[in-house]
Structures are given as structure tokens and as C-alpha cells.
Amino acid sequence: MKKKALEIKLQRLQGFTNPKANLEQYLTPANIAAEILFFAHQMGDIEGKIIADMGSGPGIFSIGACYFNPAKIYAVEIDGDAIEDLKRNIASVRCEKIEIVSEDVKNFRVPVDTIFQNTPFGAQVRHNDLPFLETALRISKVIYTLHNWETRDFLMGKIRELGGRITHVREFQFQIPRIYKFHTKERVTRKFVFFRIEKDGDKLK
Ligand SMILES: C[S@@+](CC[C@H](N)C(=O)[O-])C[C@H]1O[C@@H](n2cnc3c(N)ncnc32)[C@H](O)[C@@H]1O
Incomplete structure (x- = not known):
């Protein structure tokens, strides 16, 4: 699968039909999800691996990972409406390796090889992304x-403190559509930091 072909497939997925501001529900754009997934594939982190997509929403990372022959994918999501969107997307691509887990990420305790997550931005509640990071590193x-x-500086310290090793850092920018009342512009551009982190398997708790 070429990166562009993956991007085109991911562009066809349905988004949130009932987005909720308190859960910071916005989508990772298809080109950025494809970029991250393709990189993970090249790093040997998908094929034959157990994957978790934390805060999966409609499932762009779960479904994208499916094209690289993983052993299994857990799509963990707290919101029932987003899970309905996810189910429709899974049905449209017929990926049988995805298991939907309807719960708060901080209660998910299954050991996995690789996690993908676009965490809540923290615009609603500061450091709302920490439970995602803490669980992932566990x-x-x-x-x-x-x-x-x-x-990013705070997070780098936190990752080290939690026993993680950052192997790659990158900046991404993307627009978030005006889906919430408090946004005054049609779209707002946000800057994101992307980390690839490794944790010694013996230290997982
Ligand atoms: C920024 S969106 C990302 C959605 C999707 N992964 C993507 O990349 O397009 C964050 C997602 O995390 C979910 N979420 C927020 N807090 C959560 C929690 N504590 N446990 C599980 N899911 C959560 C939201 O409902 C939302 O679907």
C-alpha cells in the first residue's frame, strides 16, 4: 500500500456525526494519519503487532492500521455516538481485526505492542491528554x-519521568473545523507535536 493510496482510502471515512466539545472531538486529517501510519509501518510497528487506537473516534488510525496486516487492533473510545460512527466505518472497509472497547482509556489495561493516539488538545481542560500518555506508557x-x-517541554519531561524514550519528534499543523460555538472563525489552525516513544517491554505495568 502506497502512502497516497492510504490517504485516499482514509479520506473516504465518515467523521463525527455528533461532535462533543467536552471530549475535544476533531479528526486527524487523512494526510497526517497516513503519514504517521506509513512511518509506523516502515518502523516495523504494525505488521503482526497488537495495536491500540486510544480515543479512536470514528477510527482513522484503527482502519488505517488494518491495511498493514496487524495481529489485532483495539479501538478504545468513551463516547457512544463516536462508536456508532466507528462501526459504520469498520463495516465500510470490512476489517475483522478491530475490537471495539467502549471505555475510558485510563481503565484500559491490555498490554499491546503499539499505540496510536491523537489526544484531546487540552483546550477544554488543561492537560486532558495526560491520562492518555500515562496509560500508553503503562x-x-x-x-x-x-x-x-x-x-511539548512539559510532555518531554513527563515522558522521561514515566520511563519512556522519545525516538522521534515532529511538528504538524492542521486545521480544525469550526464545530464548536466558541470558535469564531470557520477553521482554526493548530500546531501539534508528534512523538514516537519506546518503552522497555520489561517495565510495562
Ligand atoms: C482528538 S479526538 C481524535 C479522534 C480520532 N482518534 C482521530 O484521530 O481522528 C479524541 C478522541 O478521544 C476520545 N476521548 C476523549 N477522552 C477520552 C477518554 N477519557 N477515554 C476514551 N476516549 C476519550 C474522544 O471522544 C475523541 O473521539
Whole structure:
């Protein structure tokens, strides 16, 4: 699968039909999800691996990962409406490796090889992304994670404190549509920091 072909497939997925501001529900754009997934594939972090897509929403990372022959994918999501969107998307691509887990990420305790997550940006509740990071560093050997750019220094310290090793850092920018009343412009551009993190498998708790 070429990166552009993956992007086109991901563009066809349905988004949130009932987005909720308190859960910071916005989508990772298809080109950025394809970029991250393709990179993870090249790093050997998808094929034959157990994956978790934390805060999966309609499932762009779960479904994208499906094209690279993983052993299994857990799509963990707290919101029932988003899970309905996810189910429709899974049905449209017929990926049988995805298991939907309807719960708060902080209660998910299954050991996995690789995590993908676009965490809540923290615009509603500061450091809303920390439960995602803490859980990921507890259960996964490798983590691909997106966060609010402004908090990168704090996050780097936190990742080290939690026993993670950052192998790659990158900046991404993307627009978030005006889906919430408090946004005054049609679209707002936000800057994100992306980390690839490794954790020694023996230290998973
Ligand atoms: C920024 S959106 C990302 C959605 C999707 N992963 C993507 O990249 O397009 C964050 C997602 O995390 C979910 N979420 C927020 N807090 C959560 C929690 N504590 N446990 C599980 N899911 C949560 C939201 O409902 C939302 O679907």
C-alpha cells in the first residue's frame, strides 16, 4: 500500500456525526494519519503487532492500521455516538481485526505492542491528554502520539519521568473545523507535536 493510496482510502471515512466539545472531538486529517501510519509501518510497528487506537473516534488510525496486516487492533473510545460512527466505518472497509472497547482509556489495561493516539488538545481542560500518555506508557512498547505543541517541554519531561524514550519528534499543523460555538472563525489552525516513544517491554505495568 502506497502512502497516497492510504490517504485516499482514509479520506473516504465518515467523521463525527455528533461532535462533543467536552471530549475535544476533531479528526486527524487523512494526510497526517497516513503519514504517521506509513512511518509506523516502515518502523516495523504494525505488521503482526497488537495495536491500540486510544480515543479512536470514528477510527482513522484503527482502519488505517488494518491495511498493514496487524495481529489485532483495539479501538478504545468513551463516547457512544463516536462508536456508532466507528462501526459504520469498520463495516465500510470490512476489517475483522478491530475490537471495539467502549471505555475510558485510563481503565484500559491490555498490554499491546503499539499505540496510536491523537489526544484531546487540552483546550477544554488543561492537560486532558495526560491520562492518555500515562496509560500508553503503562501498557505499550511503542507509542505514536499527537499533543498540543505549546505543552511539548512539559510532555518531554513527563515522558522521561514515566520511563519512556522519545525516538522521534515532529511538528504538524492542521486545521480544525469550526464545530464548536466558541470558535469564531470557520477553521482554526493548530500546531501539534508528534512523538514516537519506546518503552522497555520489561517495565510495562
Ligand atoms: C482528538 S479526538 C481524535 C479522534 C480520532 N482518534 C482521530 O484521530 O481522528 C479524541 C478522541 O478521544 C476520545 N476521548 C476523549 N477522552 C477520552 C477518554 N477519557 N477515554 C476514551 N476516549 C476519550 C474522544 O471522544 C475523541 O473521539
